[in-house]
Amino acid sequence: MTDPRLQRMEESEGRERVRQRRHRPWYRRQTVRKRIYGALWAVLALLILLFAYQAMKATSALRLASTQAGVLQNQIAGGDVEAAKETLAGLQDSTSQAHSSTDGLMWDISSHIPLLGRNFGAVQSVSAVLDNVAQDALPPIVAVAEQVNTNTFSPKGGKIDLAALASIEPSVSKADKALTAARDEISDIDADSLLTPLGDPVRNVQDKIETAQTAASSGHLASKLLPTMLGGEGKRSYMLLIQNNAEVRSTGGITGAFAILHAENGKLKMGKQGTVLDFKPITKPVVKATEGETQVYSQSLFTDLRDVNFTPDFPRTGEITKKLVKEGLGEDVDGVISVDPVALSYLLAGTGPVTLENGVILTEANAVSYLLNGVYVQNVDLPNKQDDIFASAAREIFDVVKAGTGDSRLVIGGLVQATAENRLTVWSAHADEQKDIAETRLSGAMTSDDGETPHVGVYLNDGASTKMEYYLESYSAVAATKCLAKGQQQLSTQTALTSNAPPNAADLYVAGKGGYAPKGVMLINVRLYSPYGGAFTRVELDGKKQSVSPVRHDGRNVTKVQLLIRPGETHVITTTLLSGRNQKGDVILSTTPGVKPARNNVVTKSAC
Secondary structure, eight states, X not given: OOOHHHHHHHHHHHHHHHHHHHTOOHHHHHHHHHHHHHHHHHHHHHHHHHHHHHHHHHHHHHHHHHHHHHHHHHHHHHTOHHHHHHHHHHHHHHHHHHHHHTOSHHHHHHTTSTTTHHHHHHHHHHHHHHHHXXXXXXXXXXXXXXXXXXXXXXXXXTBOOHXXXXXXXXXXXXXXXXXXXXXXXXXXOOGGGSOHHHHHHHHHHHHHHHHHHHHHHHHHHHHHHHHHHTTTTSOEEEEEEEEEEEEEETTXXXXXXXXXXXXXXXXXXXXXXXXXXXXXXXXXXXXXXXXXXXXXXXXXXXXXXXXXXXXSOHHHHHHHHHHHHHHHHXXXXXXXXXXXHHHHHHXXXXXXXXXXXXXXXXXXXXXXXXXXXXXXXXXXXXXXXXXXXXXXXXXXXXXXXXXXXXXXXHHHHHHHHHHHTTOSEEEESSHXXXXXXXXXXXXXXXXXXXXXXXXXXXXXXXXXXXSGGGGEEEEEEEEEEEEOGGGOEEEEEEEEEEEOOOTTGGGSGGGOOSSSSOXXXXXXXXXXXXXXXXXXXXXXXXXXXXXXXXXXXXXXXXXXXXXXXXXXXXXXXXXXXXXXXXXXXXXXXXXXXXXXXXXXXXEEOOOO
């Protein structure tokens, strides 16, 4: 048996050891804690250094990739296949390095850190997207770089190689899809909100992907549609409208002149040219008006070529024009194309100067001022001569473009810019072709129901039959001010219209006859379009409340403000309006193209 005394002694010693452990000196406990904290801080510092190294490595790789992408773009445009392949390989290495440097749990966690997290998330997203572009979107383009250059889409000796266009369609289609997905993936990143070292490369990548997507989309559309639209499967003809912005209409300006274009097997030819005076008088509408059109616009929309673009919806303008051409000229066209002098000036950057029938040399610099103003000043005693000069300008520029003797890169760049500003629009009478066109800016369509995206429009129409809008300066902006229940947004718009006409405007030939407004004074009908399913709640002109119209056009509330603008005056229209339900997306503002180059379809950040 165990000695009770020995057992008591052992128990006493055990309690003493426990007591000693519980009551170690404070300095020993602190030493242990310091060691633990020190180890944790060391690990954290190591992680921070590693993270910083990865961030610097990724940022450096993104900058290099941006430069390589610019070089690659030029090599593809020039058809330099071998150089493009080498540059692509380097670009893929750069994007792969950026992607691998920002891929992992540490970056995933860091992207959710308050305030700084969006910086890490932006670099991570851009790196992944750019790598996908380099691996998926660009190889098919580089593979056919010899064919996919600006010369492929340009006429040679008056003819476009339709077989070459058709052969590259699968490659540009694949690139278009990949670049569209990439653009959408990073479009919501606000580069301006990022730290400066990160914001610049992110913004650069966004811009380059946007540019590349636009080019790929345009190339895809051209390679898909031109083989048939240019007569590859039978003769085609198109009505070319030349809009005159000096007498403003919703899509730009009144039709100053027209031409019939013919196409067969890729060969282009300009046929009959003329003005509205060449049309047989038409008194009855050539198409049935919708209820909204009847409430918003006059009957001349459907009877007069000069007014077919009262509506901001170019596909509707195309339908009406086709009927008018059939009834008024006896011609059956396959579609309608529209340009304005500003678009023509963009083309002149590539074609170089052209000489008109009256001896005037038209250049990129003087085209707008001459065609929209100078032609009237110099031909006061020849009132029908101005439209003839419009027709001459269109014919001379067309002939140079058709011959392919200009700089094809600048010509195509001009077409792209004109399309982005809604100055070049196309409508096809063939449903399958129009379906593809309708998905692009080339359609000039007035958007109706676009899901979560609210569209706002500000469209101008001359009400005095003058050419005074050469002196009109217009500015419009929209802001999303509040996110409301049921997915609605409260919006506000501001439109400023200024007459830069000289004080003696009443003495000018372009001032008209004074039948609808005092000579030298602009009479402008401003039509404001709410988003689909939305409505205006307040409209003010120069701070004074105006009546709000309940009229709807294709599901969009339309309200009208009529302005008399004297030389030197500025008038400001402000509105408050609501989007439709479940329209939480960014807001898109569309406006009438004016005399000066300006962005159109401008996107404003959502309030939701």
